[in-house]
Amino acid sequence: MKHASSAAPGLIGVARNVFAALGTTGRVIAGLAAAVLAATPFGAWNAVANDAMALTADTPVDVGPYTVTIEKVVSAKALGDVRALDPEDRLLIVVAQVTNTSDRPANAQQLTDIVPAPVGGGVVDTGGMPVPDSAGPGERPAPDRYNIADAGELDVINPGVTYRVALVWNQAGDARPAEVRVDLAGLTWIEEGFAGLDDEYWLPADEVTHSGMFDVEPPRSEAATGPDA
Amino acid sequence: MLLAPAAIGAATWFVTQVPQDTAVDAPFEIGGAVGETVHLGYADLVVTDVRVAEQIAGDGVAQAGGVFVVVDAVWQASDRTIAVGGAELVDSRERVHAATDRSGCATATTAVPAYRQRISYCFDVPPDALDGAQLRLGRGGDGEEGAFQRRDAVAVVGLGLGLDRVPGEEAGADAAPIEVHGPAPVVRTGTDGQEDA
Amino acid sequence: MSAVTGGHERGWWRRNGVWLAVLPLAIAAAAVSWSFRLVNLWWPTELVHEADSAGAGGTAHYAGEYYDLGFDDPSLANTWVTREVDVQVLAVRPVEGLPRSVTAEIDSVPDGSAAWRIDLELAAAPGTALGSCQVMLVSSDGTRYGEGGATNDPLGQGNPCVPEDAPDALAPDAGTWQTSTVLLTRAGDTPEEVWFSFGSPDYVTLAVP
Known part of the structure; x- marks a missing residue:
């Protein structure tokens, strides 16, 4: 958390700081997680159909x-x-x-x-x-x-x-x-x-x-x- | 002053410890045997005969998936008209078997005080259910949990069947199809295996 | 109950006075909330309301409500109708033979049973619906014979309230008519009352003349 000193206020600021603190792999994983989360309203968590x-x-x-x-x-x-x-x-x-x-x-x-x-x-x-x-x-x-x-x-x-x-x-x-x-x-x-x-x-x-x-x-x-x- | 809450607490604990279906709501079981009159309070019941065969003949011939156990019973109500149904055969492994209305069999009838009403209950059961099988019969319908039946008297009649009654075995069941008839009043004493007047 | 703890303390009854006063109200509230069973389950399924009674040879006035489905009179469809019928028992006497009917399950009196013939005189406004009429014999110990009417009659008789050759179950134009029906009882049991009903909960009681 070496960049944490330049903290922006609020939730967005916290998120930006955390993102900045992540390595490349961490950023990729976080990005994927965010993408799945964003797809939730479109049925990302539904069971796979035709699993008979x-x-x-x-x-x-x-x-x-x-x-x-x-x-x-x-x-x-x-x-x-x-x-x-x-x-x-x-x-x-x-x-x-x-x-x-x-x-x-x-x-x-x-x-x-x-x-x-x-x-x-x-x-x-x-x-x-x-x-x-x-x-x-x-x-x-x-x-x-x-x-x-x-x-x-x-x-x-x-x-x-x-x-x-x-x-x-x-x-x-x-x-x-x-x-x-x-x-x-x-x-x-x-x-x-x-x-x-x-x-x-x-x-x-x-x-x-x-x-x-x-x-x-x-x-x-x-x-x-x-x-x- | 602690006594009242303690008593209420003890009673509450006791009720929660008692299984709801097997104790609190359970019917009053009255035991009997084939040929004996079972006094249920609301009616008298006699199981007059128990027969085993692979086929029954009434309204057409029905072929058992297992074996047919045909239980002939006679009902007489005590003081008013009642519906009697809820026939169940319970085997020694506590499996519950329901009566069928295939062929000329019936699963329920009406009992009255004026005369004796005969009915044949038919059960299509696996052969291994014969040994130690008991018949459970009471007023109401739709199985023992059915309307009007629970918390009232239920007859539990040992059918005296053994594995030797399985068709094809040594002593064998009746080879010919069992003839069954729908429920009807008993007109002549003695013509229906009826020993109790 | 704890023993006396000292004269200066208030007694148990006084300390719990409020709750003792509330208790009858709580019991009453519980009874009221339970009473739906009485209204919905017991009242409509048992003969519990004696609308009228008559001594030997007297006339009883039956009045009971039923929900009409409009089968006989479409103008009454889906309305509550009050049915009023006057009943008089002319005779109740033992008989040997049974009435002949193609729908009878038995053709002779069963062993252990006795047959009684009940003659009635009925009066009602012409067109009064008489469906599901029941005539019962009741003995001194309260045993009811014939409950269920024609739907549970091994002798295959029709509706016991309508004349034998009536085309439908409606009161005839004459307004007064006679019917008779045969009921089975246990042998040796002497009927004391005739009950007359169109189903639960209303009935009238008439002493056997």
């Missing part, structure tokens, strides 16, 4: 109370008795295995939050409108869900029980994608809700945590009859 982890077939992923394994993606005219709302349309089916690894029962409805509609597969909503590829996980249409073993619906998934499920969306009749992007969206554990009114539940985070490209398989036969087409 890779999702591949037959690899188990932990999401909320579940372990989810995406098996395959199938496009078919029908799945057993299930058909698209519009007879011109098809069904886009994600086949997955789910296990509840927690010690409390889980609501199977949450699978529709965990597996948003695949992107790039021509999924249409219940009104027949195409879903834009940019739609966030919470904005995409929810699928119908079936237990493949009995073609029935699932309501509750108890701890330690594994099901093979089919998640079914309506797909535009002329869509013939070779591959689609399948996302998994996370759930956030709410230990204590607002004012303690609603505690201990999994809240959809609507944030993609895993993402991967899957080939779209044709059904075993186009006139599929079984739920395991």
